[in-house]
Amino acid sequence: MRHITILGATGSIGTNTLDVIKQHPESYTVFALTAYSQMERLIACCRYYHPSLAVVANAKQAEEVSRGLKGKMLKTEVLYGEQGLIAAATDARVDTVMAAIVGAAGLKPTLAAARAGKRILLANKEALVMSGQIFMDAVHQYRSELLPIDSEHNAVFQSLPMDYDRNLADRVRRILLTASGGPFLNHTETMLAQVTPEAAIRHPNWVMGKKISVDSASLMNKGLEVIEAYWLFGVPANKIEVVVHPQSVIHSLVEYIDGSVIAQLGSPDMRIPIAHALAYPKRMTSGANFLDLIRQGSLTFTQPDSTRFPCLDLAYRALDAGASAPTVLNAANEEAVAAFLGNRLRFMSISNVIEEALETVAVTQAKNIEDILEIDAMTRRIANRFINQETIH
Numbered sequence: 001m002r003h004i005t006i007l008g009a010t011g012s013i014g015t016n017t018l019d020v021i022k023q024h025p026e027s028y029t030v031f032a033l034t035a036y037s038q039m040e041r042l043i044a045c046c047r048y049y050h051p052s053l054a055v056v057a058n059a060k061q062a063e064e065v066s067r068g069l070k071g072k073m074l075k076t077e078v079l080y081g082e083q084g085l086i087a088a089a090t091d092a093r094v095d096t097v098m099a100a101i102v103g104a105a106g107l108k109p110t111l112a113a114a115r116a117g118k119r120i121l122l123a124n125k126e127a128l129v130m131s132g133q134i135f136m137d138a139v140h141q142y143r144s145e146l147l148p149i150d151s152e153h154n155a156v157f158q159s160l161p162m163d164y165d166r167n168l169a170d171r172v173r174r175i176l177l178t179a180s181g182g183p184f185l186n187h188t189e190t191m192l193a194q195v196t197p198e199a200a201i202r203h204p205n206w207v208m209g210k211k212i213s214v215d216s217a218s219l220m221n222k223g224l225e226v227i228e229a230y231w232l233f234g235v236p237a238n239k240i241e242v243v244v245h246p247q248s249v250i251h252s253l254v255e256y257i258d259g260s261v262i263a264q265l266g267s268p269d270m271r272i273p274i275a276h277a278l279a280y281p282k283r284m285t286s287g288a289n290f291l292d293l294i295r296q297g298s299l300t301f302t303q304p305d306s307t308r309f310p311c312l313d314l315a316y317r318a319l320d321a322g323a324s325a326p327t328v329l330n331a332a333n334e335e336a337v338a339a340f341l342g343n344r345l346r347f348m349s350i351s352n353v354i355e356e357a358l359e360t361v362a363v364t365q366a367k368n369i370e371d372i373l374e375i376d377a378m379t380r381r382i383a384n385r386f387i388n389q390e391t392i393h
């Protein structure tokens with residue numbers, strides 16, 4: 001029996017994870033569920049999964065959830081705040097942590113899980129992007145196990161040899177991350193200048209949270225994934241390439257030096273990588289539809305267009321600059337996306353804000369997580385200055 005904590009249980013990944021667990025009650029039990037704003041949903045999940053712990057953002061919410069669970073014969077303890085999240089991620093009774101909080105807010109609990117030596121199923125790519133070296137050092141030092149949930153990285157993981165952490169550079173020529181291209185793949189620049197948040201969050205292939213949907217539309221999601229792949233697989237940036245594949249059937253590919261290309265395919269359903277990582281190294285059913293290649297018909301591939309979608313190049317630039325640049329990229333992007341979703345910034349200005357932040361914030365070497373958080377906070381202040389200027393014009 002595996003004991004699971006789901007950080008971000010009320011989100012898209014959290015919900016899919018609970019769905020897979022529900023199909024295998026003999027193998028998985030939920031230890032802790034965390035939520036940030038959706039209390040009703042959290043209460044419903046607690047009633048169904050009976051976790052030992054539920055974590056929310058503040059004391060008022062904790063009271064609300066405790067009230068909602070009263071009289072239900074549940075022994076769910078309700079905690080709140082950062083310490084609550086860290087308790088959920090590190091409790092001795094937990095062996096596996098699904099890291100599915102969106103954005104920088106997931107960093108501390110996910111890092112705490114690594115330091116507690118847990119098996120981490122990593123969806124929260126922003127945590128790795130903003131603190132790559134520190135995070136990976138913690139994973140190695142505390143013998144945590146990191147399994148990728150992002151469908152692309154899960155596909156790469158499945159396409160690599162089992163002993164992939166040794167001599168990968170000698171064997172692998174390229175890692176090819178596929179990108180759906182998002183809802184605006186065929187938009188002209190004039191059309192992109194007018195897109196709304198509602199249109200940006202309607203992804204053609206995946207149902208996801210708002211932030212990653214906007215990232216997907218701007219191609220910043222792929223940029224964050226390039227940085228994520230760099231840290232997860234230890235290959236240099238010039239060996240990580242992106243190919244646009246609108247059908248989202250091939251989830252990514254590894255090209256070896258002998259010319260062999262190994263890929264993972266499947267329906268676009270996050271329950272597949274989630275079930276893979278939960279059961280690893282075994283396999284189990286996920287509830288996803290099986291891939292019907294005949295019905296699928298054709299698969300197509302094109303190069304990403306960096307003129308209409310500059311965010312991908314900005315991510316490569318941040319990775320090349322190294323040190324704190326990816327932290328700056330991530331923080332500026334989070335602020336720009338929030339401003340776009342709040343109708344305070346145009347879609348095409350997201351990349352301007354990120355570029356200006358990268359040019360303004362000096363690249364420094366963070367020594368610890370406090371340094372990372374300081375760079376993150378400073379970048380957000382600077383990004384908001386640019387956001388206000390962009391909005392005025």
Ligand code: NDP
Nearest residue numbers: 008010011012013035036037038101102105123124208209
């Ligand atoms: P959602 O927005 O659907 O869910 C986010 C979760 O995090 C919710 O449970 C939310 O709680 C919680 N949360 C939000 N803000 C905070 C905060 N400040 N503190 C604590 N918890 C918070 O996002 P997704 O599930 O789509 O994505 C989650 C992560 O997984 C992201 O990093 C994303 O990039 C990654 N990912 C997602 C994929 C997908 O298909 N959705 C695919 C690959 C990666 P509440 O809802 O209660 O407010």
